[in-house]
Amino acid sequence: MNKISVKTLYEQDFALWIVDTVSKLKAEEFNQVDWDNLIEEIESLGKKDKRELKNRLTTLFEHALKLQYVPLPDFYRGWEVTIKRTQSQLRDILKDSPSLQNYLLEIYTDCYQEALENVQIEYDAPFPDICHFSSDIDSLLTKKNLQ
Template sequence: MVETSIKTLYDQDFDLWVQDTVNKLNTRNTEALDWENLIQEVEGLTRKDRRELKHRLITLFEHALKRQYVPLKDCYRGWEVTMRRTQSKLRDILTDSPNLRNYLRDIYHDCYQEALENMRIEYDTLFPNICPFSSELDVLLNDKFWKD
């Protein structure tokens, strides 16, 4: 590896920085680690999962609202496929990080409100202000929780 400052390596070639950091961790060379950027990257891992959970929960609510309250039967199948795919992705994230179930519970109502706002812009349909879907995560993520 060409002699480059750690900070410059991080800024110039992230992949190379990761490889170098992993090598240093494997050899227990902690004194040479770029601690500032390493901490930042580790913190970023959970932020990414949290953003993904929020995005997916909003998507789930949007499609569930459409499926339950928008009378376009030709669209039902597509909305249901999106909901099942979204449930699967949410389960995958929670399988890897079960502690995020608490975060999902915390953002549940805010995500519903954001989905509700989006659907009110998209459709001239009356949607309920209070979330009509189960707040039990096992139901929300594993079952057909919307009404036919």
């Protein structure tokens, strides 16, 4: 395929573009690879993981705050399940990309602040302005009680 038809393939059928690109890489047909789009896709993978990490950490803090400060026992089990599931998802991301542990620590405070703002909209409870959850990654991602 020439360069114009490859870009058309990328725009028209992303899944087929992936198959085609992998096939060319395996066959070492490097001059046939759509490098611009391949580079863009690889860069977006790293950004996606970072966004996912941020979203999951914010969710973890939201549910931990609700569990500790919102007196609605009928909801506790659901919040506990969400905490457990979110911890597992965060562990999976960090298992695949251990270098993101540093990023998790970088976004820790921002995620807490976002979670705090979200739960303050939802509930009128005495949530702490300063994060009191452990910043130790192992504790944060394994303990039922995050303190």
